[in-house]
Amino acid sequence: MKRKSLRGLLALLGCVLVVAGCGGGAGSGTRTLHVLGAWETSTDEGKTFVQILDAFTRKTGVKTQYEGNHDVNSVLQPRLQAGNPPDVASVPNPGSLTQLAKDGKLLPLDSAVDLGGMKSQYGQSWINLGSVNGKLYGVFIKVANKGLMFYNPKTAAAVNLNTSPKTYDDLLANTTAIKNAGKTPYCIGLSSGSASGWPATDWIKDFVLRSSGPQVYTDWYNGKVKFSDPQIKKGFQMFGQVVGQSYGGPDGVVSTEFNKGPAVTGLFDNPPKCYLEHQGAFMGGIFQTGNTGIQPVTDFDFFQFPTINSQYSGAEVVSGDLLGMFKDSSEAHQLMQFLTSQEAQEIWVKKTGSGAISANKQVPLTDYPDPVTKKAAQILVSSNINVFDAGDAMPSSLQSAFWAATLDYVKNPSGLDSILAKLDQTQADAYRS
Numbered sequence: 001m002k003r004k005s006l007r008g009l010l011a012l013l014g015c016v017l018v019v020a021g022c023g024g025g026a027g028s029g030t031r032t033l034h035v036l037g038a039w040e041t042s043t044d045e046g047k048t049f050v051q052i053l054d055a056f057t058r059k060t061g062v063k064t065q066y067e068g069n070h071d072v073n074s075v076l077q078p079r080l081q082a083g084n085p086p087d088v089a090s091v092p093n094p095g096s097l098t099q100l101a102k103d104g105k106l107l108p109l110d111s112a113v114d115l116g117g118m119k120s121q122y123g124q125s126w127i128n129l130g131s132v133n134g135k136l137y138g139v140f141i142k143v144a145n146k147g148l149m150f151y152n153p154k155t156a157a158a159v160n161l162n163t164s165p166k167t168y169d170d171l172l173a174n175t176t177a178i179k180n181a182g183k184t185p186y187c188i189g190l191s192s193g194s195a196s197g198w199p200a201t202d203w204i205k206d207f208v209l210r211s212s213g214p215q216v217y218t219d220w221y222n223g224k225v226k227f228s229d230p231q232i233k234k235g236f237q238m239f240g241q242v243v244g245q246s247y248g249g250p251d252g253v254v255s256t257e258f259n260k261g262p263a264v265t266g267l268f269d270n271p272p273k274c275y276l277e278h279q280g281a282f283m284g285g286i287f288q289t290g291n292t293g294i295q296p297v298t299d300f301d302f303f304q305f306p307t308i309n310s311q312y313s314g315a316e317v318v319s320g321d322l323l324g325m326f327k328d329s330s331e332a333h334q335l336m337q338f339l340t341s342q343e344a345q346e347i348w349v350k351k352t353g354s355g356a357i358s359a360n361k362q363v364p365l366t367d368y369p370d371p372v373t374k375k376a377a378q379i380l381v382s383s384n385i386n387v388f389d390a391g392d393a394m395p396s397s398l399q400s401a402f403w404a405a406t407l408d409y410v411k412n413p414s415g416l417d418s419i420l421a422k423l424d425q426t427q428a429d430a431y432r433s
Contacts, residue, residue, distance in 0.1 A: 031062070031331050032062075033063070033087040033088060033329075033331050033332060034067070034088075035067070035335070036068075036069070036079075037089070038068070038070060038072040048348060048351055051347050052348070055343065055344065056338045056339075059338065060334050067086070073096075073396075080105050080326075086327075087326060087327045087335075088325055091323065091324045092392065093322070093392040094130070094138075095393040095395070097138045097322060098132050100137075100324070105326065106137050107324070108135040109324075110136055111333070112325060112332065112336045113139065115136065118136075122359050122360060125383075130322060137324055139322065139323055139336060139340050140320040140359045141339050141344070142320065142359075143357050144280050144281045144282060144355055144357055145280060145281045145318060146316075146318060146319055147203075147206040147278060147317050148283070148304065149277070150278075150279060150283060150287070150300055150301070150302045151275060151303070152267040152300055153297070153298065153299070155272050159177055160177045162177075165303060165306045168210070171306050174276070183272070183274075183275060184245065184246065184247045184275075185274060185275060186275075186278070187246065187266035187273060188246045188253040188256070188263065189257050189259070189260070190253050190256065190258065190410070191258065192259075196403060197402070198403050199279070200239060200406035202389075203235075203238075203242060204235040204236055204238075204239050205389065206305050206317055208232060209312065209387060210307060211235070211238075211308045212231040214315060217390060221388075221390035223427055223431035227405075227424050227427060228417070228420040232420075242278075250410045254407055254411065260290070262274070263277070264290035268299065268300075284355055284372050287299075287300050296373075302376070314382075315385035316386050318380065318386045319392060320359070340360065341360070342363050346363055349363060349373075351369070355373060355376070357377045357381075359380070361381050395431070397430050398423075401426040402423065405419050
């Protein structure tokens with residue numbers, strides 16, 4: 001009886017140890033986390049994210065299995081419906097985050113991360129963008145400014161370019177000076193395959209935010225303000241004025257790819273095709289890839305999109321990559337905690353040409369690989385009004401319609417009222433479903 005009891009006790013102890021191991025405390029590594037991200041492993045972003053996951057494994061012993069897909073929803077939604085979600089996954093935008101949380105598919109992170117620490121390390125706007133009904137559901141692993149005005153310092157003096165305009169009137173004075181010199185102010189490329197038109201929507205978002213403020217802006221992408229509303233219509237019209245001052249005119253901007261041709265080389269050609277370009281922080285890397293030997297500061301720099309309404313000075317349209325937790329485990333908690341850390345986010349920002357910025361204020365500005373990205377990071381970290389890219393926060397059907405509508409407007413400005421009326425209908429349908 002004693003021998004049997006001893007064997008039983010050992011067997012029971014073995015079971016306890018196995019269960020404890022499967023619980024995934026730091027360093028156990030007995031459970032592999034399935035991570036679904038929006039960056040394919042063949043891309044630089046995918047490779048960088050795998051480096052972050054590898055750093056997590058070295059730190060904790062917890063292994064990960066990474067799957068990257070640019071259209072992450074096409075993988076995530078079927079798995080959610082089948083009841084087989086990944087442990088951790090990219091969430092396309094705050095709108096998707098809200099819906100997934102309300103549907104009970106996405107798990108709150110209040111017990112998974114150090115909320116007190118996050119509040120000391122992140123601006124409140126970043127926590128708000130990842131929260132639903134006061135609970136945190138998503139963390140931003142990297143972020144970016146959307147509306148920067150790039151220029152070439154070597155050609156700026158030739159057209160009396162003011163490289164630090166504070167107001168939109170100052171910017172208009174810039175374009176007047178360029179035109180008075182017989183030159184073209186802007187380069188714009190709107191072509192981007194099935195997403196053609198998105199660079200135009202970035203212009204419109206900046207105009208709406210800086211003219212009408214964050215409340216109108218967020219009400220707009222939440223379907224509470226129509227496209228035909230005068231405040232949104234004004235954004236389209238202001239963009240139309242920009243197109244009239246752009247290289248190639250309406251036909252040129254529609255056919256030019258955002259990452260090729262004049263949109264990439266125009267500032268650096270001899271003679272220049274243009275003197276200003278509105279784009280996100282990532283454009284610096286594209287400039288360097290598309291033009292041999294050019295360097296930040298020496299050959300390209302930017303200024304912040306200037307204030308239109310002084311009430312909303314310093315407001316920023318931002319984009320970012322959100323990650324959420326779909327299965328609850330101690331290993332998943334460890335990963336979410338690690339992803340918010342300075343250690344993880346430094347891996348992104350140190351990569352030259354990535355344009356990646358950390359919302360974590362503990363990531364030192366000295367970590368950024370060049371002065372231009374460093375300046376973009378300083379703007380984002382110090383901004384108190386950060387609103388997410390409206391197009392990305394809209395339902396996908398409305399986002400696609402918005403992209404296409406900007407192309408229709410560029411080709412036929414007189415048809416704006418009809419174009420906006422169609423968007424109103426698409427908006428109503430999108431938020432009804």
